[in-house]
Amino acid sequence: MAKIRTIIVDDEAPAREIIKHYLKELEDIEIISECSDGFSGLKTISAMKPDLVFLDIQMPRLTGIEMLEVMTEKPVIIFSTAYDQFALKAFELNAVDYLLKPFPKRRFLDAVDKAMDKIRTGSEIKEPAQILEKKPETAEPVNRIVVRKGSAINLIPVDQVKFVEAQDDYVMIHHASGKALKQQTMKFYEENLPSKDFVRIHRSFIVRVQEIHRIEPYEKDNHVAVLKTGEKLPVSRAGYKHLKEELNF
Amino acid sequence: MKHPVLENRIRFVVWWLVWLFLAAGQALLYYFAYGSFVSISILDSILSLLIYSALALSLWYPFAIFNKGESRPLTLVTNLVITGAISVTFWVLITKLLIPLILPGQENFNEYWTATFPYRIGTGVFIYSLIILTYYLFVSLTNLSEKKSREAELESLVRETELKMLRSQINPHFLFNSLNSVSSLTITNPDKARDMVIKLSDFMRYALSKKDEQPVTLRSELENLRLYLEIEKVRFGDRLTTDEQIEERCLEVKMPVMILQPLYENAIKHGVYESTESVKITTIVRVIDNYMEITISNNYDTVTESRKGTGTGLVNVIRRLELFYGNKATLKTLRENGIYTVSLYIPANCN
Numbered sequence: 001m002a003k004i005r006t007i008i009v010d011d012e013a014p015a016r017e018i019i020k021h022y023l024k025e026l027e028d029i030e031i032i033s034e035c036s037d038g039f040s041g042l043k044t045i046s047a048m049k050p051d052l053v054f055l056d057i058q059m060p061r062l063t064g065i066e067m068l069e070v071m072t073e074k075p076v077i078i079f080s081t082a083y084d085q086f087a088l089k090a091f092e093l094n095a096v097d098y099l100l101k102p103f104p105k106r107r108f109l110d111a112v113d114k115a116m117d118k119i120r121t122g123s124e125i126k127e128p129a130q131i132l133e134k135k136p137e138t139a140e141p142v143n144r145i146v147v148r149k150g151s152a153i154n155l156i157p158v159d160q161v162k163f164v165e166a167q168d169d170y171v172m173i174h175h176a177s178g179k180a181l182k183q184q185t186m187k188f189y190e191e192n193l194p195s196k197d198f199v200r201i202h203r204s205f206i207v208r209v210q211e212i213h214r215i216e217p218y219e220k221d222n223h224v225a226v227l228k229t230g231e232k233l234p235v236s237r238a239g240y241k242h243l244k245e246e247l248n249f
Numbered sequence: 250m251k252h253p254v255l256e257n258r259i260r261f262v263v264w265w266l267v268w269l270f271l272a273a274g275q276a277l278l279y280y281f282a283y284g285s286f287v288s289i290s291i292l293d294s295i296l297s298l299l300i301y302s303a304l305a306l307s308l309w310y311p312f313a314i315f316n317k318g319e320s321r322p323l324t325l326v327t328n329l330v331i332t333g334a335i336s337v338t339f340w341v342l343i344t345k346l347l348i349p350l351i352l353p354g355q356e357n358f359n360e361y362w363t364a365t366f367p368y369r370i371g372t373g374v375f376i377y378s379l380i381i382l383t384y385y386l387f388v389s390l391t392n393l394s395e396k397k398s399r400e401a402e403l404e405s406l407v408r409e410t411e412l413k414m415l416r417s418q419i420n421p422h423f424l425f426n427s428l429n430s431v432s433s434l435t436i437t438n439p440d441k442a443r444d445m446v447i448k449l450s451d452f453m454r455y456a457l458s459k460k461d462e463q464p465v466t467l468r469s470e471l472e473n474l475r476l477y478l479e480i481e482k483v484r485f486g487d488r489l490t491t492d493e494q495i496e497e498r499c500l501e502v503k504m505p506v507m508i509l510q511p512l513y514e515n516a517i518k519h520g521v522y523e524s525t526e527s528v529k530i531t532t533i534v535r536v537i538d539n540y541m542e543i544t545i546s547n548n549y550d551t552v553t554e555s556r557k558g559t560g561t562g563l564v565n566v567i568r569r570l571e572l573f574y575g576n577k578a579t580l581k582t583l584r585e586n587g588i589y590t591v592s593l594y595i596p597a598n599c600n
Contacts, residue, residue, distance in 0.1 A: 082425035
């Protein structure tokens with residue numbers, strides 16, 4: 001039977017050490033690489049296509065969560081992190097397990113067993129499209145959005161987002177230097193973009209209030225928002241109400 | 250409420266002196282009005298005001314009852330007027346009965362009584378009003394000082410709670426990741442693991458056991474921060490280096506406990522957490538006039554600059570400085586050329 005090819009991604013050397021030590025006894029597992037930040041982790045994973053990844057969350061450049069958001073082919077993931085604020089997200093990402101540091105060996109081996117089952121039986125890993133659907137109470141505010149363009153990974157600061165447009169299962173993020181497509185829901189952005197800056201003006205549009213130049217009536221009962229850039233976005237009746245509340249007119 | 254006069258020796262003495270003064274006033278009044286009754290008017294004044302004084306002391310009790318709870322103004326006035334009428338009548342009657350008994354042989358007593366009667370009523374009403382006003386003054390002053398002390402107590406309670414809240418914010422990431430490092434080191438390097446557990450214990454002991462707002466010296470703050478940074482160095486290895494330049498004469502300056510820790514925590518969080526390069530945290534302490542300047546700076550990864558924190562760490566430090574130093578301490582931050590600097594100015598006499 002082929003060995004399970006494994007990568008460890010964690011920015012702290014002692015944290016990688018303990019995983020390596022626990023894995024040493026398992027003959028079925030082969031560690032093919034170690035990474036200490038999000039970018040290199042993502043690159044290595046796309047290049048080497050491992051079966052299993054031990055993934056830390058809090059890391060330089062790109063968090064473990066953000067890595068998964070833009071990964072196209074996903075290996076089996078076991079999260080290992082110090083703090084449980086991301087547990088909910090991790091399970092929504094279909095991670096096979098979530099280890100809280102420091103973890104006992106038995107707990108670790110259970111997680112590996114689960115992962116091996118999943119890999120050996122070849123059960124399909126569902127698309128983790130709906131991650132970050134629920135906002136954990138302790139989460140830090142979303143202040144950047146990670147998108148993939150070809151093989152490049154871009155970080156868009158939320159400050160630069162002008163509006164978000166729904167496109168089937170994706171959203172188009174219009175920002176200061178272009179636009180980017182991402183597999184995520186409007187609901188996520190409605191809940192996670194700072195509500196003092198953004199208003200949902202339509203089923204398919206969330207716009208930064210400051211970007212609105214003027215609002216014009218359009219047909220009967222409807223309006224359009226004209227942006228500073230000249231783009232026109234439809235405003236639904238509910239959206240008009242939201243705008244009224246936000247701008248006090 | 251306690252009796253304002255009977256419960257206090259000084260007030261009790263003052264009380265009788267005031268009545269003696271009133272008696273003298275009344276005697277003079279009678280003398281000028283009816284010059285012919287000198288001896289009797291002096292004796293009468295002393296005696297009658299002595300009686301009134303005792304009466305006035307007992308008037309406190311109905312007064313206290315009237316003012317208990319929220320009675321309507323009209324009810325209160327009616328109560329006071331009726332009590333006044335009864336008191337004055339009672340006083341006049343008792344005086345009329347007692348004076349002939351105590352001062353027998355005054356042949357012209359009836360004439361004297363008739364002549365002084367209207368003044369007697371006037372004095373009675375006047376003194377009654379004075380007593381009521383005095384009691385009112387006493388009650389409102391007592392309420393005021395009680396309210397003030399209650400407010401002060403509440404304020405200190407709120408402050409204490411707030412300080413506790415602001416302090417107890419050691420980052421759980423730090424704690425659990427450190428424990429994970431210990432867990433790892435027990436296998437790869439048991440000596441280092443033990444060393445780390447001891448450092449972690451010392452750090453936590455300092456952080457948890459110090460009495461709130463019992464000022465500590467810069468020396469002990471820095472010692473504890475070195476522990477913190479050494480623990481972090483185990484986690485991050487070469488990715489974290491430190492440097493310090495401390496003016497020796499500042500070491501005994503007092504400051505709130507754990508006031509610097511959040512600043513180092515920020516340096517780690519925004520510097521080391523987010524950077525793949527090595528991050529150097531530099532601490533400089535020096536004296537500028539009557540201030541001690543503490544500067545903590547770190548380089549950071551400009552690529553991930555867009556990732557910001559919630560700012561609670563810094564806000565808490567500022568709030569604690571305010572509570573501790575009033576407006577005498579300041580905190581400044583600067584982000585320039587990939588270096589983040591936070592400077593703290595604390596009033597201090599370092600010489």
